[in-house]
Amino acid sequence: MRAVVQRVSHASVVVDGTTVGAIDEPGLMVLVGVTHTDTPAEARRLAAKLWGLRVLDGEKSCSDIGAPLLVISQFTLYGDTRKGRRPTWQAAAPGPVAEPLVQAVIDELRALGAHVETGSFGADMKVSLLNDGPITLVIDL
Secondary structure (H helix, E strand, C coil), X not given: CEEEEEEEEEEEEEECCEEEEEECCCEEEEEEECECCCCHHHHHHHHHHHXXXXXXXXXXXXXXXXXXXXXXXXXXXXXXXXCCCCCECCCECXXXXXXHHHHHXXXXXXXXXXXXXXXXXXXXXXXXXXXXXXXXXXXXX
């Protein structure tokens, strides 16, 4: 699994003109990509990493201060641009494989006590955020 994590002051995701997920206070916006070999165990590891990652103000984690997370599926994190001008998506898991694993990350975060907002899997999403810092990290499991 791969995640791009941004510390944000606020973030939201809109589908067809309707806000489907939003955090209105400091927290993390997380784009999650899944590849063919990922497992539910990796989804649990990613959730634990996100919940405990000490990148918020004062080196706090979401778990320390109850900060929210906006989690959005993002198959393009596995785009390969090494050849030519058009990315290939061969490393990205297909929807029927990826969707349950993204949902497993969300479910595990909620089980840990996190307030989690989400996008809509497979939808054309418009994501807005105010990056705080800026702090942006890539997590590969």
